[in-house]
Amino acid sequence: xxxxxxxxxxxxxxxxxxxxxxxxxxxxxLAELADALPLVHxxxxxxxxxxxILWQIRLPRVVLGALVGxxxxxxxxxxxxxxxxxxxxxxxxxxxxxxxxxxxxxIVAGAAGAGMGSLGVPVAAFAGxxxxxxxxxxxxxxxxxxxxEVVIILAGVAVAAFANAAQTFVQQRxxxxxxxxxxxxxxxxxxxxxSDVTLVLPYVAVTIAVILLFRRTLDVMSVxxxxxxxxxxxxxxxxxxxxxxxxxxxxxVVSVSGLIGFVxxxxxxxxxxxxxxxxxxxxxxxxxxxxxxxxxxxxxxxTIMSPAELPIGVVTAAIGAPFFLVVLRRGxxxx
Amino acid sequence: xxxxxLVHSRRAALRMxxxxxxxxxxxxxxxxxxxxxxxxxxxxxxxxxxxxxxxxSPGDAPQRIVSLSPSATEILYAVGAxxxxxxxxxxxxxxxxxPTTDLSGYTPNLEAILGYQPDLVVFSDDNxxxxxxxxxxxxxxxxxxxxxxxxxxxxxxxxxxxxxxxxDEAHELVGExxxxxxxxxxxxxxxxxxxxxxxxxDPTLYxxxxxxxxxxxxxxxxxxxxxxxxxxxxxxxQLQPEFVVSANPDLIFLADAQAGGESPxxxxxxxxxxGVTAVRDGQVHALDADxxxxxxxxxxxxxxxxxxxxxxxxxx
Numbered sequence: 001x002x003x004x005x006x007x008x009x010x011x012x013x014x015x016x017x018x019x020x021x022x023x024x025x026x027x028x029x030l031a032e033l034a035d036a037l038p039l040v041h042x043x044x045x046x047x048x049x050x051x052x053i054l055w056q057i058r059l060p061r062v063v064l065g066a067l068v069g070x071x072x073x074x075x076x077x078x079x080x081x082x083x084x085x086x087x088x089x090x091x092x093x094x095x096x097x098x099x100x101x102x103x104x105x106x107i108v109a110g111a112a113g114a115g116m117g118s119l120g121v122p123v124a125a126f127a128g129x130x131x132x133x134x135x136x137x138x139x140x141x142x143x144x145x146x147x148x149e150v151v152i153i154l155a156g157v158a159v160a161a162f163a164n165a166a167q168t169f170v171q172q173r174x175x176x177x178x179x180x181x182x183x184x185x186x187x188x189x190x191x192x193x194x195s196d197v198t199l200v201l202p203y204v205a206v207t208i209a210v211i212l213l214f215r216r217t218l219d220v221m222s223v224x225x226x227x228x229x230x231x232x233x234x235x236x237x238x239x240x241x242x243x244x245x246x247x248x249x250x251x252x253v254v255s256v257s258g259l260i261g262f263v264x265x266x267x268x269x270x271x272x273x274x275x276x277x278x279x280x281x282x283x284x285x286x287x288x289x290x291x292x293x294x295x296x297x298x299x300x301x302x303t304i305m306s307p308a309e310l311p312i313g314v315v316t317a318a319i320g321a322p323f324f325l326v327v328l329r330r331g332x333x334x335x
Numbered sequence: 336x337x338x339x340x341l342v343h344s345r346r347a348a349l350r351m352x353x354x355x356x357x358x359x360x361x362x363x364x365x366x367x368x369x370x371x372x373x374x375x376x377x378x379x380x381x382x383x384x385x386x387x388x389x390x391x392s393p394g395d396a397p398q399r400i401v402s403l404s405p406s407a408t409e410i411l412y413a414v415g416a417x418x419x420x421x422x423x424x425x426x427x428x429x430x431x432x433x434p435t436t437d438l439s440g441y442t443p444n445l446e447a448i449l450g451y452q453p454d455l456v457v458f459s460d461d462n463x464x465x466x467x468x469x470x471x472x473x474x475x476x477x478x479x480x481x482x483x484x485x486x487x488x489x490x491x492x493x494x495x496x497x498x499x500x501x502x503d504e505a506h507e508l509v510g511e512x513x514x515x516x517x518x519x520x521x522x523x524x525x526x527x528x529x530x531x532x533x534x535x536x537d538p539t540l541y542x543x544x545x546x547x548x549x550x551x552x553x554x555x556x557x558x559x560x561x562x563x564x565x566x567x568x569x570x571x572x573q574l575q576p577e578f579v580v581s582a583n584p585d586l587i588f589l590a591d592a593q594a595g596g597e598s599p600x601x602x603x604x605x606x607x608x609x610g611v612t613a614v615r616d617g618q619v620h621a622l623d624a625d626x627x628x629x630x631x632x633x634x635x636x637x638x639x640x641x642x643x644x645x646x647x648x649x650x651x
Contacts, residue, residue: 022581049580049610056606057577110596175426175441183539183573193606307578308568309540 001281005288009066012292016062016299021307022053029054060194065298066291067197067204068189068253069263073290075246076264077271077283078211081218082239082246083149089264090250093156093243094132097163099254102128104167104181108174121184122199122255128163129251135159137243149239186311187258189298196256207249208287214242218279260294260313262320267293270327293320396500397455397475401448403440404459407479408433409631410492411457413508416499422451429625429633449474455498481630484551485516488630508632515635519642520555526645527556532586533579533613534560534627536571538597540579546570549627552637556645558586580607586644587613590628592621620644 017033018026024046032044032054046054075090083092091097106124136156144151171181217238221228225235254260267290268282275281297315304310400420402408408427411420423433424440438447440458445468448456456469456476469476477498482488489509496505532553534543542562543550547570550560561582565572591597599619603609613619622640626633 021575021578024581049583049607052607052610053577053580057580060606172439172442175439178441179541180537180539183537183541188539195606302575305565305568305572307575307582308565308572309575 001275002284002288005285009288009292012295013062013066016065016295017054017059019299019303020053020058021302022050022058024050024054056193060192060197061189061298062295064197064200064256065189065295067200068257068260069267069290069292069294069297070287071200071204071207071249071253071290072260072263073267073286073293074208074211074283075250077268077279077286078214078218078242078246079264080268081222081279082242083153084222085149085153086269087265088153090246091160091259091261091264092153093136093247094159094163095129095247095250096254096259097160097167098132098135099125099129099251100185100259101132101163101167101170102126103184103255103258104170107180107184108170108177110177119199122196125255126251129254130247132159132163133243133247133251183311184258185313187260187313187316188309189257189301189312192256200252200256203249203252207245207252210245211242212283212287214238215279215283218242218283222277222279258313260316262316263290263294266320266324270324273327273330397453397498399451399453400455400457400499401438401451401453402427402457403438403443403448403465404457404479405429405625406481406629406631407457407459407477407495409629409633410479410495411499413632414492414496414499414501415504416495416501419499421453429631445469445472457495482548483546484548485634488548488634489513491630492632512632512635516555516638519635519638522639523556523642523645525557526648527553527558527641529557529559530585530645531559531561531582532588533562533574533582533584534588535591535597537591540574540576541571542574544570544572548630549637552634553641555638556641576605576607580611583611584613585616585618586648587611587619588627589619589621590624593624597621616649618644618648 014033018029028044028046028050031042032046032051034040035042035044044051072090076088079088079090079092080086082088102124103121105128106121110120133156136159137152139159140152140155143155171178217228217233220231220233221235221238228235250264268286271282271285271289275285294312294316297319298312300319301310301312301315304315396416396419398419400411400416402411402420402423404424405427408420408423409429411417412430412433417430417433421434422436422438424438425435426440427433427435436451438444440460441462443458443463443465445463445465449472453474456465456474457479458465458476459479459481461478466476466478477494479491479494482491489512492505492509492512493502496502496508534549534553536542543560544562544566545551545554545560546566550562550570553560561579561584562572562574564578564582565574587602589597589599589602598621599614599617602619603614608614622637626637626640
């Protein structure tokens, strides 16, 4: 099952690499990619400029899309498992609103001449996302008095609302950065070559690895905390750890791609409808399906208005929603 | 084309007259121009709903003008109505010494505007129902939306002149700017013919097509806009990086080169951009963002700057 899904994901990534606005012929791109393999020598006939487009612009974008999609999907699945709430998504505890605030402040400061280079916005978004979730957690604990997840989620609603208000306030004060802020909020698979990929890769790797490690634990915990505790699992700690790594990964990918919605909720549910709710299959398949989904969405974003961009957040929602309804219908028919 | 709204005011008839006069004057000026076409085209489309009236005598001209648009502010001062301006919005910073306040043209606050007791409010976009608010309190206004082309900008100069009692100066100003632009085109001497360019609004590659106001200025020099391939996405599309690199423009103009912004060096460091003709030939140029985004009297300066860049280009 997982091997087949991995093959599909690979095919999607490969296909996405053949498509683009610069009119490279798919066959020469394939030849160029094959030429990069060890012991293979094919002359692709691409100019130096075309090779640069493929290796430094298009391929990193596809890879980044895969990393962002995989992380959002697996983080969403983890959140849904931890909160035992099918509507939970990685943005539940305010990470996106916090990141939006951080990014907006930095974009505005950049326009005013802060000059932190291209790293400024991702770093600020990352910090904003982490701070927002930490605030949610601490607030939830202090007012919740042990009433568990519901209070944390409600605290997240409050923190997100506050961060959104602050973000809007900053945005209104500095109108000349309006378009940059707006574009960031809609999401875009940034194309800073490989630097964005290397920036998020460690976080993505840790997030996916840790969440996958706990896939059986989550299955046990879904039976109930008492049963889990009798097997030596400490549910509260596992929850905290999983929320922490899912948040870390989400904050990292959001900081380079902006706010891309719908992936964290649609992909895990689509996978569940196919293979059932068990985390043992759900989590690894969410990684693969998330990568495929976002890379495909980016292909649409790159082709529909080519050579102009369509914000990828628009695409994930526009193709995600109908697709999701189809899956839902088939899923309910099967049960 | 002309949306004429019923203005609920005692002087509605007069205002309509003023509108007609202003428009006629615009047409006359345009007709005097160098074989101009009908200016009513372009994306700036609608004739401004000028509820302001032409003063009967110089003494009747508005004396407490509030401007909520940097372009309008520049036009007001250029036609000699600067002394009649009491407040301008937070984005207006030219010419030096304009009475900048914290008024916003994007999120206009009617109460704050009325605090200056204006007898004329000039703005570009009808944000936050500004127009109906001003209608309600009976304050005359003049809307100057982004014009679709240069002739549209000239019309606005004329309109501002008529409404503020400086019709002659406005007429002169149009002549001067026309003169400046044609001198710039002569100076470039066809050096721009057939060259391709990319005009960058921000680092995420928002740009303009030839259908935009600024794109028209470039077209005067025979420059070809690489973004025209994306005109399906409007006059201000966001281009894909791989397209810009593969389109390989001869010239890149940066309207996002303010402090902390982009520079020829930062463009050269973008992945895959080092081989672009403009980068290789040192033809990445920073432009003053204010001059490129406003449709005021400094259009001529922009044209001169472009002419200078083309003239300095090696091999011309």
